[in-house]
Amino acid sequence: MRQIRLSAAVLTALALTLPASAAAAADDQPATGLHQNTALRDAAPSGFVIGSAVAGGGHHQDEDYPDPFTGDQEYRRILGEEFSSLSAENQMKWDHLRPSRDGYAFDDADAIVAYAQDNGQDVRGHTLLWHSQNPDWLENGNFSQEELREILRDHIETVVGRYAGQIHQWDVANEIFDDGGNLRTGDNIWIRELGVGIVGDAFRWAHAADPSAELYFNDYNVEDVNAKSDAYYELTRELLAEGVPVHGFSAQTHLSLQYGFPSGLQTNLERFEALGLSTALTEVDVRMQLPGGAEPTEQQLADQADYYARALEACLNVSGCDSFTVWGFPDKYSWVPNTFEGEGGATVYWDDYTTKPAYDALLETLLAAG
Numbered sequence: 111m112r113q114i115r116l117s118a119a120v121l122t123a124l125a126l127t128l129p130a131s132a133a134a135a136a137d138d139q140p141a142t143g144l145h146q147n148t149a150l151r152d153a154a155p156s157g158f159v160i161g162s163a164v165a166g167g168g169h170h171q172d173e174d175y176p177d178p179f180t181g182d183q184e185y186r187r188i189l190g191e192e193f194s195s196l197s198a199e200n201q202m203k204w205d206h207l208r209p210s211r212d213g214y215a216f217d218d219a220d221a222i223v224a225y226a227q228d229n230g231q232d233v234r235g236h237t238l239l240w241h242s243q244n245p246d247w248l249e250n251g252n253f254s255q256e257e258l259r260e261i262l263r264d265h266i267e268t269v270v271g272r273y274a275g276q277i278h279q280w281d282v283a284n285e286i287f288d289d290g291g292n293l294r295t296g297d298n299i300w301i302r303e304l305g306v307g308i309v310g311d312a313f314r315w316a317h318a319a320d321p322s323a324e325l326y327f328n329d330y331n332v333e334d335v336n337a338k339s340d341a342y343y344e345l346t347r348e349l350l351a352e353g354v355p356v357h358g359f360s361a362q363t364h365l366s367l368q369y370g371f372p373s374g375l376q377t378n379l380e381r382f383e384a385l386g387l388s389t390a391l392t393e394v395d396v397r398m399q400l401p402g403g404a405e406p407t408e409q410q411l412a413d414q415a416d417y418y419a420r421a422l423e424a425c426l427n428v429s430g431c432d433s434f435t436v437w438g439f440p441d442k443y444s445w446v447p448n449t450f451e452g453e454g455g456a457t458v459y460w461d462d463y464t465t466k467p468a469y470d471a472l473l474e475t476l477l478a479a480g
């Protein structure tokens with residue numbers, strides 16, 4: 111077992127929040143005892159949610175372990191204890207929900223929503239309009255424009271309507287721009303066939319199906335002020351001027367130690383907030399180069415902790431950013447090694463569910479903010 115070492119900053123923060131007798135006792139406790147009593151969700155300031163993706167579907171289907179959400183009891187326990195928001199990693203995507211044009215497969219999504227309710231957690235819905243993970247019957251169906259509009263409208267009304275009042279934020283449109291800030295007119299079937307106007311319609315349909323849900327644009331590589339985030343800024347301004355119910359902008363925040371930290375993150379979130387939007391960091395992880403399955407070095411772990419803490423701080427510093435979600439844990443369930451050969455170690459938990467310095471950095475940052 112790795113020992114958890116909490117810094118002086120955490121101990122000071124705890125001493126400030128505990129009665130004197132408890133604080134004195136905490137001083138005498140081994141750091142692990144302190145950690146066991148302070149989950150991330152409890153350390154978070156009031157109204158600020160700390161989320162995780164719920165592992166299942168996607169790349170997990172190719173692995174030889176059981177379905178994490180239903181088959182790994184330790185995973186499930188930590189998911190409930192540490193986090194106050196859940197995101198479906200794959201279970202609400204089209205390829206999962208829509209085995210056929212006429213059918214919906216809600217079992218896995220229902221199970222996440224039920225678990226969240228049992229554990230007093232918010233749910234982020236992911237996602238309604240995307241270029242990826244669409245079923246073959248949709249991508250290769252040669253549908254007319256009218257049919258495609260009807261398929262999307264029915265999907266959004268059915269899915270958002272089913273969870274009305276239970277899913278707090280929806281990633282309505284996911285990754286609609288490329289890194290150059292150009293609309294994905296080639297690989298996004300909706301935009302290619304129906305034009306950019308379908309994006310506004312998707313938000314309108316979702317809002318009609320659940321007026322209480324916050325509706326988001328969500329993408330990666332939009333942490334900094336850059337061509338891609340500029341494109342979202344301009345489109346959002348246009349849609350808001352037209353009265354389209356866009357409520358939020360979220361940066362996925364898949365970071366890598368081989369690139370510098372996106373130092374414009376807070377400034378970028380602030381400009382979306384100035385438009386009247388909520389903001390969120392929705393898929394945070396920090397990967398590193400581990401060639402040949404190498405173990406992370408102390409320096410890599412320290413750098414990773416720094417990236418996680420800086421991302422969380424940026425969000426905490428923006429008043430409308432009240433949701434910070436990690437894209438899964440522990441490392442053995444992460445999507446990263448599956449996609450980036452020779453990279454990994456991206457989450458805040460080791461495979462035996464002991465915590466990394468990055469976990470401590472999140473805890474410290476939350477306690478300091480609270």
Ligand code: G3I
Pocket residue numbers: 167168169170171172199200205242243330362393445448449
């Ligand atoms: O569809 C193919 C199938 O045809 C093929 O036979 C099979 C062989 O491995 O792969 C299937 O694709 C898999 C896909 O999920 C659909 O099940 C990919 O290998 C697998 O890598 C993919 O993983 C998911 C990925 O989204 C898909 O884009 C990951 O589990 C999931 O963590 C990841 O999550 C995304 C967010 O939704 C959006 N932001 C980026 C984030 C990380 O990529």
